[in-house]
Amino acid sequence: MSREMWLRFEIYHDVVYAPEASLVAKELGCRGGWMGYFGTRSAPLGAASPEVVTAAFFNFHPQMVAKAVPQVWSVASPERFLQARLEIVDAALRRMLGADVAGLEEMVTLAASAAAGVSPGGRVLGAANQALPPPVEPHLALWQSCSTLRESRGDGHVAALVAAGLAPCEALVLFTADKGLDPAYMRRMRGWSEQEWKEAEAALVDRRLLTGGGLTVAGRELRAEVERWTDMAAAAPWQALGAGPTARLRDLMTPVVQRLSELNESMKVNPMALNPAEIVA
Structure with a gap:
């Protein structure tokens, strides 16, 4: 159930990255989309330092974060x-779903x-998201509830990666190989250099998690174990809610x-996005 619910609240949360995000970021005066991303996602932490944001987000290169933080807080306050991210979500949801969503009030209560x-x-x-007023x-x-659940699960996922002994770039290399994604694109999306990527690959080869042909058996097993740990760490909200209400x-x-x-x-353009085909009625 932890995995099934993730497939749902993650997609609802992701509307904050819809095209409306670029428009709002531009109105605020952000220099590029990444400044808007780091500003909206880290705003619940307050005027966080680049070190704090890098640690919390885990797989971004520190220099990529530092290009936006802390300058972003001179563009606008946390x-x-x-407020801006709610403006983004409001505009995106009204465009995509309209004003009448069946069962919305019940979903709000349960979530x-x-x-x-x-x-x-x-x-x-x-x-930080849980502490925000609804x-x-x-x-x-x-x-907002979906974002709390999403970021909490992400925190648990980071803990699982740390427990697995994976450094940020190594975790990204392993994920990229597992999903068959384009390494060049993933490096660009998270700010890692080709040399740093190669060093991470070499470290994974030394651990017998990666070969020139992709993940080893041990690599696939570790990836599966990390996801299992993540699901386990994200189970508490659904256990507290109860099986019946969660299914509802x-x-x-x-x-x-x-x-x-x-x-x-x-x-549609984010290779790290969930596969909608996994959602079944």
Whole structure:
């Protein structure tokens, strides 16, 4: 159930990266889309330093983060970026779903209960999002709960990667090889140089997790183990909510996220996005 719910709240959360994000970032005065990304995603942490953002986000090169942070806080305050991301989500959801979403009020109640079950210990981004006041508008309140669940799961995933002994670039190399993604694109998306990528590959080869032909058996097993640990670490909100209410939220969200996955342009160009085909009614 932890995995099934992730497939749903992740897609609802991802509307914050819809095309409306570029428009809002430009209005704020951000220099490029990445400044808007780092500003909106890290805003719950306050005016965080580049070191804090790098640690929390895990797989970005420190220099890539430093190009945007802390300068982003001179463009707009964290409070303004919190408002901006709700503006993005509001515009994107109204465009993609319209004003009438079946079962929205019930989804808001169930998702809020699940988000309240997030344990803040060791979950920096999850706890920071959980501490934010819920928006008044139901579709935005649902998004905020989904964001708390999403970032909390991400915090647990980072913990699993650390426990597996994977450095940030190594984790990205392993993920890229596992998913058959383009290394050059992934380096560009996270700021790692070709030399740093090669060094990470060499470290994984030394651990017998990677070969010239892709992941070894041990590499595939470690990737699977990391995902299993992540699912286990993300189970508490659903255990607190209960099996019946969780299944009800899953069923209510399924048609909504299927619609979003069809329309969200950012998902279509992002190789790290979820596969909508995995969502079944």
